Amino acid sequence: MSPFWLSYLPLAIILSSLLPGLIIFTLKEQQVKLRIALNLLGVTVKLVLVLIMWQAVKAGAVFYFSVPFLPGAELVLQGDALSLLFVVLSSVLWLATTIYAIGYLENSPLRSRFFGYFSLCVSATVGLALSGNLVSFLLFYELLTLATFPLVVHRGTPEALAAGRRYLAYTLSGGLLLLTGVALLHSLVQSPQFIPGGYVSAVVSEHAGLLQLAFGLMIAGLGVKAALLPLHGWLPQAMVAPAPVSALLHAVAVVKAGAFGIIRLVYDVFGVDSMQQLQLAEPLMLLAATTILYGSWRALAQQDIKKRLAYSTISQVSYITVGVAMLGPLAAVGGLVHLVHQGVMKITLFFCAGNYAETLGVHKINELNGAGRRMPLTSVAFTVAALGMIGIPPTAGFISKWYLGLGAVATDNSLMLLVFVFSGLLNAAYFLPIVYRLWFLPQGGNWPKEQRLSATLETHWMLLLPMLFTAVLIILMGVFASTGVSPLSWTQLIVEREFSYD
Amino acid sequence: MVEFSSSLNLFLATAATLVAIGVYGFIVGPEPLRRIVALNIISAGIFMLMVVLAYRSAGPDAVSTLADPVLHALVLTGLVVAVSATAFALALLARLGKTTADRPEEPGP
């Protein structure tokens, strides 16, 4: 179908961030220009490669690259429509976050280490997106844990170390549960490639109990990163990390890795039919729904900006899980598109929070009074993203909630519909007061004087540009949702392929 | 299985006693020298057992002619090993004695 080198494309996409990362580790602290050049080179190469792959996958090609690993389970990299969704998301947001991080960390120590692990983290995420079977997925899942840990503890303060310990305790236990589950499933049906419709149907009647156990173990393992209810404890604490890291953890890398894993597990390992036969979807959906409400409820009580955003993430990521677990095509579209939309919106919010903290030294919500006049661009971006999170048209958030709602109706889940409505109200309840404070209250805090970071702009241009870029994306994804290049159309393509396997 | 004459039984019992005394001494004695001696008593017991076993295939009263040469060879090897190990242990003990006077703190538990 394609020239020989195309089969190496998935590998090349991973290497395009891995190799710069490894080189960056060896650089000296002062080699700023070279480091930035390497970073940007990596991002550009990756985006070009992803573009090539996107074109090909759209035309119906599937990329496949494998090396032997375990008996019955090769290491497979597979570029299909679903993996591309996640790859595009992480590559584009990597671009934004890299620029932001360069500005954010200007003149701070240990930048080589930071950007090295940053690139490794993205490589692991992209690898996870591209992995073609459960064993490869597990591998990248664990590598992601290892690559993000140094970022969480980057500041090296006691709080950062405590958060790092907690993060490890959660994620390593999760990885272990996932390993146990994958091993169990492997002993039943080996680990073939992900395939729409799943591959367990042959043994459903024979080993129902063991399959349920394996599913439970794997969901528990993935649930840690996806911050499902009893396993979310690490996320709010991990906020001590620098802003670009929080942005990446929340929007792309870690929580999405869990959510993406759940998507793969439900659609491409178990498949809709087996999920229904084994009655696994219902409990998963209820758990995720509880998480949505719990996260929103806890977010209301937070006074720290980043903490409130963290609980909001817990809630928002579970929308994806709910959409997947409803097992209907429309709900699936909603869940999948929310993977992208939530990522872009949440990263904008974290960029804004970082900007307030960097420029004004503000960490608490009640110190934000009147910040709209001092930092209009940031505040506009924040408002757009917050409205998106609530689900107000014409933002991207509206699109995903609309489809989730349609899906709930289509699958007769009136309970879920209620959950969405109630959670939307809660979202408004914890986001709108911030927006109100930004624009309508007089300045309260004691802020440093203007033009500290930039002569003409409200803050450093490298902190502004990525944020504006993602904020514009939120609007564009909402307004042009029906065109051929929107995430929505792409998820419709995925769902078409996932639901028409037989 | 293996038949022994009554006189051999006596040797067997002696060997067993030696081993038992040695094990007791090893477990009880905290001083290294005592333990080294105890180890030597155990090995004496085992070697005695080996020498006695060498006669096991011989008839009830034949004692001298038909002994198993392999076991004798093994006893010789064992003796060499035991002697060198004892020498080494004693050398270590001597060095320990020399340095206990100004020994620094113990490294860890």
Add this chain to the structure above:
Amino acid sequence: MMILLLVLPLAAALLMLLWPRIAPLLALFSAAVCSFLALQLLLQVSEQGTRYWLLAGWPSGLAIAWQADTLSCLLILLTAVLQLLVGFYAFATRARDKLSQGFWPLSSLLQLSLTALWLSRDLFNLYVCLELLALVAVALVSLSGRKAIKPALNYLLLSLFGSLCYLLGVVLLYGAYGRLDIAGLVSQWQPNLLTNSALLLMSLGLMLKAALWPLHGWLPAAHAAAPAPVSALLSALVVKGPLFILCLLWLQLASTEQAQAMAPLFAGAGLAALLFGGWSALRTPFAKNLVAYSTVAQLGYATLALGLMLKFDQPLIFAALWLFVLAHALAKAACFLAIGEMSGTLGGKRLTTLKGASQTMPLAMFAFAVAGGSLIGLPPSGGFLAKWALLQGLWLQEQQLFWPLALVLATLLSAAYVFRVVVLAFDRADPVAPDFSPQVLPQWLALLPALAVWAMALFSEPLLLLLRLEAL
């Protein structure tokens, strides 16, 4: 080729005594040649099947039996390669660490005794190898000077006691069957009181020497007291010798009933070792003791796998057992070298010395973390392969939920102690400044075995297949 593998280290050791000035070169040369030979032998054996050899042409039963199967060859290769690596490390740091000249001949003798041990299939010859191994190991520990004498003496005495227990068992078996080669004994084996007690006596001695729980008490002190390259060799290789014999005894000699009866004991001891060793590693304030306790814990995996193998007779579990051993050997060598390097440069034995080591000595810390990843069993390291094989073996048995759960718990403990060090290394509050500028080469040498254990992933499929065949 088998003879050459034995003669070369011996000749090298003797030459070193005659000509001490070129001792390091000789040691490295012999280790390098042996690695090459071992690789050749491994390839040959895996192609043409197991090779047998009776010493000096005596008839079977009288002659000392030797046997080179894939497992032995793998272990010989591991021994030679680790000798080479550790030798390079010792050579690179010899001036700084004031390593005694005695290290070189002793390390060659260590290689000799281990190679002989992996190859021989004769109970008495195994005893001689064990004894030689113990003497050399103790001598190596005592190299680090005054403070090491006491643990060394303790180690020696316990080890001698263990050897004598083993010897008594051998004598009992010889008294009953009149032979010493394992193949011959298997053909006449009957489960009765005598073989029971012989097996138990030998196991007791071997467990004491291999520091299997609950007989591990001597290990942390001895391994922590030794110089870094010696600790690496001891933890990586020496304790595996008795373990190998233990496996021979129970997997080849013992009858099914005997094996079944012993299985829960081994599995239980392994689990206890994992929990106890992990817990102690979490508590100890000293860096090297942490690594030494981790050895106790990791040996627990091997014991556990042995017990489960006896119980279920599942080739995958056998493969897991030896994968644990291989992965642990490489990872532990890297750990000890890295820790040795860091405490040498940062000046201190306590764990708190490692504060901020990710800044001051990133390479050594990275080596420790990478090796630690394998100890935890993160994919795709060697430790992961072993764990994967064990889990697969367990899941193939019906209704086995307890052991996978126990494995999860043990893994969490090992993750906890590995990251105890790593988190400390990321502490930026006030990093410990190095006493002198860190050397780069030794840090890379510490990293090499750590990378090797992750590179096991590249050979995972053939390794698993080879080891699985070996169990049948």
